[in-house]
Amino acid sequence: xxxxxxxxALSICTGTxxxxxxxxxxxxxxxxxxxxxxxxxxxxxxxSGLTNGEPVVVxxxxxxxxxxxxxxxxxxxxxxxxxxxxxxxxGGVTNLNVPWDSNPSSGAITTVLSxxxxxxxxxxxxxxxxxxxxxxxxxxxxIWTVTNANLGQTVSGTIAEGEVPVPYAMAVALxxxxxxxxxxxxxxxxxxxxxxxxxxxxxxxxxxxxYFTDQSLAPQVTLTNGGSATANLFLTHGSSxxxxxxxxxxxxxxxxxxxxxxxxESGNLFAIGFTDSNGNYSAALSPSFWKIKFExxxxxRRAYVVSQNNVQIDLTGGSAANVNLPLIKANxxxxxxxTNSVGAPLANIDFFAQNNSQQLxxxxxxxxxxxxxVAVFGNGTDQWNNTVxxxxxxxxxxxxxxxxxxxxxxxxxxxxxQDFTAVQSTTQISGRVVDNSGNxxxxxxxxxxxxxxxxxxxxxxxxxxxxxxxxxxxxGSWNVNVNCCGEGGLEGFGLFDPQMHSVIIPPANPxxxxxxxxxxxxxxxxxxxxxxxxxxxxxxxSVGVNYTIQASTDLSHWSDMFSLSMTNNxxxxxxxxxxxxxxxxxxxxx
Numbered sequence: 001x002x003x004x005x006x007x008x009a010l011s012i013c014t015g016t017x018x019x020x021x022x023x024x025x026x027x028x029x030x031x032x033x034x035x036x037x038x039x040x041x042x043x044x045x046x047x048s049g050l051t052n053g054e055p056v057v058v059x060x061x062x063x064x065x066x067x068x069x070x071x072x073x074x075x076x077x078x079x080x081x082x083x084x085x086x087x088x089x090x091g092g093v094t095n096l097n098v099p100w101d102s103n104p105s106s107g108a109i110t111t112v113l114s115x116x117x118x119x120x121x122x123x124x125x126x127x128x129x130x131x132x133x134x135x136x137x138x139x140x141x142x143i144w145t146v147t148n149a150n151l152g153q154t155v156s157g158t159i160a161e162g163e164v165p166v167p168y169a170m171a172v173a174l175x176x177x178x179x180x181x182x183x184x185x186x187x188x189x190x191x192x193x194x195x196x197x198x199x200x201x202x203x204x205x206x207x208x209x210x211y212f213t214d215q216s217l218a219p220q221v222t223l224t225n226g227g228s229a230t231a232n233l234f235l236t237h238g239s240s241x242x243x244x245x246x247x248x249x250x251x252x253x254x255x256x257x258x259x260x261x262x263x264x265e266s267g268n269l270f271a272i273g274f275t276d277s278n279g280n281y282s283a284a285l286s287p288s289f290w291k292i293k294f295e296x297x298x299x300x301r302r303a304y305v306v307s308q309n310n311v312q313i314d315l316t317g318g319s320a321a322n323v324n325l326p327l328i329k330a331n332x333x334x335x336x337x338x339t340n341s342v343g344a345p346l347a348n349i350d351f352f353a354q355n356n357s358q359q360l361x362x363x364x365x366x367x368x369x370x371x372x373x374v375a376v377f378g379n380g381t382d383q384w385n386n387t388v389x390x391x392x393x394x395x396x397x398x399x400x401x402x403x404x405x406x407x408x409x410x411x412x413x414x415x416x417x418q419d420f421t422a423v424q425s426t427t428q429i430s431g432r433v434v435d436n437s438g439n440x441x442x443x444x445x446x447x448x449x450x451x452x453x454x455x456x457x458x459x460x461x462x463x464x465x466x467x468x469x470x471x472x473x474x475x476g477s478w479n480v481n482v483n484c485c486g487e488g489g490l491e492g493f494g495l496f497d498p499q500m501h502s503v504i505i506p507p508a509n510p511x512x513x514x515x516x517x518x519x520x521x522x523x524x525x526x527x528x529x530x531x532x533x534x535x536x537x538x539x540x541x542s543v544g545v546n547y548t549i550q551a552s553t554d555l556s557h558w559s560d561m562f563s564l565s566m567t568n569n570x571x572x573x574x575x576x577x578x579x580x581x582x583x584x585x586x587x588x589x590x
Contacts, residue, residue, distance in 0.1 A: 033142075033143070033144065033145065034144075034145040034146075034147060035144075035145075035146060035147070036146065036147050036148065036149040036150065037121045037122070037123050037146050037147070037148065037149050037183055037184075037185075038121075038149040039115070039121065039146075040115060040347075040348060041115065042112045042113060042114055042115065042368070043112070043113040043115065043144070044110065044111070044112050044113070045058065045082075045099075045109070045110070045111050045112075045113060045130075046103070046108070046109065046110050047082075047108065047109040047110075047130065048107065048108040048109075049107060049108075050084055050107045050108065050109065051107065051136070053083065053084050053085065054083070054084055054107075054132070054134070054136065055081050055082060055083035055084065055086070055133060056081070056082055056109060056130055056131065056132060056133075057079065057080075057081050057130070057131050057132070057133050058078075058079070058080055058081075058082065058099070058128065058129070058130055059076060059078065059079045059128075059129045059131070059258070059259065059277065060076075060077045060078045060079075060120070060126060060127065060128055060129075060259070061074050061075065061076055061077060061126070061127040061129065062074060062075045062077055062122065062124070062125075062126065062127075062186075063124060063125035063126065063127050063143070064124070064168040064170075064186050065167070065168050065189070066124055066125050066168075066186070068125060068127075068143055069127075070127050070129065070141065073209075074127075075209060075274040076258055076259040076274055076275070076276055076277060077119070077120070077126075077259055077261075077274065078120075078259045078298075078301065079257075079258040079259035079277060080098075080099055080259075080301055080302060081133065082099050082100070082101060082109055082111050083101065083109075084101060084106065084107065084108070084109055085101050085106070086100060086101050087100040087101065088100055088303065090330070090331065090332060090333040090375060090413065090414075090415055091332065091333055091413055091414050091415025092415060093333055093335050093373070093415040094373070095303055095330075095333060095373045095375050096335075096364070096365075096367055096371060096372065096373045097114075097300040097301055097303065097364050097365060097373055097374075097375065098301060098302070098303050098375075099111040099112070099113060099301065114348065114365055114367065115348075116297075116348045116350065116365040117297060117298060118181045118183075118184070119181075119184065119261075119298075121146055122146065122170065122183075122184040122185065122186070123146050123147065123148050123183070123184065123185035123186065123195065124145075124146060124185065124186040125143050125144075125145055125146075126143070126144045126145075126146060127141055127142075127143060128141065128142050128143075128144060129141045148185065148194070148195060148196045149183075149196050150196070151196035151197060151198060152196075152225065152226045153196065153197050153198065153199055153223040153224075153225070153226065153227055153228065154194060154195070154196055154197070154223075154228040154229075155171075155173065155194070155195055155197060155202065155204060155221055155223065155228070155229050155230075155231055156192070156193060156194035156195070156228070156229075156230060156231075157171075157192075157193065157204075157230050157231045157232040157233060158187070158190075158191045158192050158193070158232050158233070159171060159187045159191045159193060159206045159208075159232075159233045159234075159235060160191055160232070160233070160234060160235070161211070161234065161235050161236060161237055162234075165187075165190050165191025165192075166187070166191050166206075166208060166211065166235050167187065167188070167189045167190070167191055168186055168187055168188070168189070168208070169186070169187050169191065169193075169206055169207065169208035169211070169233075169235060170184055170185070170186055170187070170206065170207050170208060171184065171185055171187065171193040171195060171204055171205070171206055171231075171233060172184045172204070172205045172206075172207060173195055173197055173202045173203075173204055174202060174203050174204075174205065175200060175201070175202060175394065176200075176201040176202060176203055176220065176464065177201075177462065177463070177464030177465070177468070178394070178397075178461065178462050179203065179443070179462065180392070180394040182197055182198075182200075182202060183195050183196075183197060197223060198223075199223050199224055199225050199227070200222070200223060201220065201221070201222045201223075202220070202221055202222075202223070203218045203219070203220045203221075204218060204219055204220075204221060204231040204233060205218045205233070205270075206233035206234065206235050207235075207270070207271070207272050208235060208272075209271075209272060209273050209274065209283065210237065210238050210271075210273075210283060210284040211235040211236060211237055211238060211271065212235070212236055212238060212264070212266075212269050212270060212271035212285055212286060213233070213234065213235050213236070213269070213270055213271070214234075214236075214268050214269055214270075215268045215269075215270050216268040217234065217268075218233075219231040219232070219233070236286070237284070238271065238283065238284025238285045238286065239284060239285070239286060239287065240284055240319075241287070241318055241319060242284065242285050242286055242287045242288075242315040242318070242319060243282060243283065243284045243285070243315075243319040243320075243321075244264070244282070244283055244285060244290065244292070244313050244315065244319065244320045244321075244323055245280070245281060245282035245283070245319070245320075245321050245322075245323065246280075246281060246321065246322055246323035246324045246325060247275070247278075247279045247280050247281070247324045247325070248260045248262075248275045248279045248281065248324075248325045248326075248327060249279060249324055249325070249326050249327070250326070250327055250329060251326035251327055251328050251329070252328075252329050255279075256275075256278050256279025256280070257275065257279045257302070257304075257327055258275050258276060258277040258278060258279050259274065259275060259277075260274065260275040260279070260281075260294070260298070260299070260327075261273075261274055261294075261295050261298045262274065262275070262281055262283070262292060262293070262294065262325075263292070263293040263294075263295065264283055264285055264290050264291070264292055264293075265290065265291050265293065266285070266286065266288045266289060266290045266291070267288075269285075269286065269288070269290075271283055271285055285315055286315070287315050287316050287317075287318075288315060288316060289312065289313070289314055289315070289316065290312075290313045290315060291310040291311065291312050291313070292310060292311040292313060292323070292325065293310050294306040294307075294325070294327070296352075296361045296362055296363045297350060297363035297365075297392070299327065299363075300362070300363045300364050300365065300374075300375070302327075303329065303330045303375040304327040304328060304329060304330065304362075305327075305328040305329070305330050305360050305361070305362045305375070305376060305377045306327070306328075306360065306361050306362065307326075307328065307359060307360060308354070308359055308360065308361055308485075309359060311323065311325060328360065328377050329377075330362060330375030330376055330377055331377055331378060331412040331413060332375070332376050332377065332378030332410045332411065332412055332413065332414050332415070332416075333373055333374070333375050333376070333414070333415040333416070334351075334353060334364075334373070334374045334376065334384070334386040334408075334410070334415075334416050334417075334418055335371070335372065335373040335374070335415055335416075335417055335418075336371070336372060336403075336404075336417045336418045336419040336420065337366075337369075337370045337371050337372070337419050337420075338366050338370050338372060338388065338419070338420040338421070338422065339370050339419075339420075339421055339422070340399075340421070340422050340423075341421060341422070341423050341424065344370075345366070345368070345369050345370025345371075346366060346370050346395075346396075346422060347366055347367060347368045347369075347370065348365060348366060349365065349366040349370075349372065349388060349389075349393055349395075349396070350363060350364075350365055350388070350389040350392040350393055351363065351364045351365065351366070351372050351374045351386065351387070351388055351389060352374075352386075352387055352388070352389040352392070353374045353376050353384050353385065353386040353387070354384065354385060355376075355377075355382045355383065355384050355385075356382065356383045356384070356385070356407060357382065360376070360377055362374055362375060362376045362377075363389070374386055376410060378410035378411045378412050378413075378414055379411070379412065380409065380410075380411035380412070381409065382409070382410075383407040383408060383409050384407075384408055384409075384410055385406050385407060385408075386404055386405075386408065386416075386418055387401070387404060387458055388401045388404075388420055388422075388458070389460075396422055397472075398424065398425050398472050399422040399423060399424055399425065399472060400422070400423045400424075400425055400457045400458075400459055400472055400473065400474060401420055401421070401422055401423075401457060401458050401459070402420065402421045402422075402423060402452075402455040402456060402457045402458075403418065403419050403420035403421050403455060403456065404418040404419075404420055404456065404458075405418060405456065406449075406456070421455070423457070423474065425472030425473055425474060426473075426474050426475070426508075427473050427474065427475070427505055427508040427509050428470050428471060428472055428473055428509055429448065429459075429470070429471040429473050429478060429480060429503050429505075429509075429510055429512055430468070430469065430470040430471070430509070430510075430511055430512070431468075431469060431511050431512040431513040431514060432463075432466070432467045432468050432469070432513050432514075433446070433463050433467045433469065433482060433513075433514045433515075433516060434467055434513075434514075434515055434516075435495060435515070435516055435517065435518070436515055436516075436517050436518070436521065440463075440465070440466050440467030440468075441463060441467050441490075441493060441495065441516060442463050442464055442465040442466065442467055443462060443463065443465070443488065444462065444463045444467075444469075444482060444483070444488060444489075444490065444493070445460065445461075445462055445482070445483040445488035445489060446460070446461050446462065446463065446469045446471060446480065446481075446482055446483070447459065447460050447480070447481060447483060448460075448471050448473070448478050448479060448480040448481070448503075449478070449479055450476045450477055450478045450479065451476075452474065452475075452476040457474075457476075459471045459472055459473060459478075462488060473503075473505055474505070475505045475506060476504075476505060477502065477503075477504050477505075478502070478503045478504070478505065479500055479501070479502060479503075480500075480501040480502075480503055480512055480514075481497065481500055481501060482497045482514060482516060484496065484497070490516055491519075493516075494518055494519055495516045495517060495518060495519065496516060496517060496518075496519050496521075496540070496569070497514065497516045497517075498517060498523045498525040498526070498538065498540045498570075499525040499526050499538075500526065501514065517540075519542075519569065520541060520542035520545075520569070521540065521541070522539070522540065522541040522542075522547055522587045522588075522589050523539075523540040523541070523587070524537050524538070524539060524540075524549075524585055524586065524587050525537065525538050525540065526538045527585070529578070530574065532579070533576060533577065533578060533579055534574055534575065534576050534578055535574065535575045535578035535583065536572060536573065536574035536575075537572075537573065537574075537585065538570055538571070538572055538573075539564075539566070539570070539571050539572075539573050539587060540569060540570045541566045541569065541571075541587070541589070542566060542569070543566050543567065543568060543569060544565065544566060545565070545566055545589060545590075546563060546564070546565045546566075546589075546590040547563065547564060547565075547566065547587050547588065547589055547590060548560050548561075548562070548563040548587070548588045548590055549561045549562055549563075549564075549573060549575075549585060549586075549587055550585065550586050550587070550588060551575065551583055551584065551585050552583070552584045552585075552586075553580050553582060553583055553584070555584055558586070561575060561585075563590065
């Protein structure tokens, strides 16, 4: 389960909370000081009485025990700097994700903080600390309280390690089957939690720094109107002898980066961590192999690009120290606007970009006017795909996204405009994904694309635990594929899909079942006639293994055509004597 990627559930902007801070008298006020976790407005930070050009540092902490004080060990959720009159611009276009000063007056800062990231609306206290990087005024702290929404359905239970409650741990509700973030709440001192949700089916997961959980054991609950459910959750405290630690740094200048969210995964085991104000992190885990992952959406506010090559750590022999993790600063920008079919703007939509080598990824969000920006790393040769995120935007469920372009080459200092339109679906493409033994493949990303009326459309979803999926669609000729790499891709399962899949609508509601194979399985696919005497197809197999291609015209007598040794997992081969009206091919491992 790609846990935190599903914590990017977003919603339409509907209101504003205002901070007011004077650097002279240093009063701090919030309006509103309390909202529910369904509040989807913005936070407006105002600072006055500053020396012209002076910046402030803003840090946000999760007050896990709810005592109204930033205690040692409480997670630093975010940290950024805003200067008087500062605006982050790339290629002449403002990067809307990075907090900037919209106040024209000298000595005053006004900046809008989006609540696009749902963890920022976890139920409980959120501590905002405003300070001077030069010590010019006493740091000021205020509390923004997020309450349980007044919904008619409830999930409650305890979070424990064995029989012992884990105080102040977090319970996270994810919708099923797409595992989008639905809400989060801190447990009390007795490990008890309660969260109000809409009717639906959810999986409930626990998490807390220096603890890990087995995602495969997360309980699933279904809430009907006015209903309630109990879900007891279990964490395991990490071992002090199996700790990974290090520092998150800016790859350009080696400056430490504080308030960075980290994920740790080992098979079904999952844990989280945060860097402190000096960029340091430490996570007590279990004695096994772990990978460390960044969440790109959490770093959009700092304009960092994330590597998709997750760091692998071996803790079977003890702890690992000085595991330093670099972050790449963005230098190019995709930007534009997203609207619905009648031109109304869509706010808080998550955009996702990755380069064609799938080594780098970045996120960005749309504002109340539908304007968005995604900061990437351009070198003038690498191509980037900029799209609207799939499972990260539950408010777009049932919509198709048109616009943008695939494979855009972008250079340092360049800004490329790409606008998008969301269109309501009229039908769907559904089916099931299994391996060649018939086992369902769950939590797998499925995507499709089509060009309809001159507009390119992209659709996304994720298979459920039974391998089922459903893609929203409209009439047209669609290409559907199972994502090969990255989060939610086949590569992580050791599988591959040997072919692309075409679906034509109408007829409505077509069914496309997909079979995937272990990497290295010999397989022929994607055949096509090249000429009256030539027929080509792809051979999939294992590198360094010898295979023989055989042919037949009647399926009873087979003859060897040629043998070869694979230099890649997939190779194109062709028959230059394909003169028969009907001819069959097969592959044999030598």
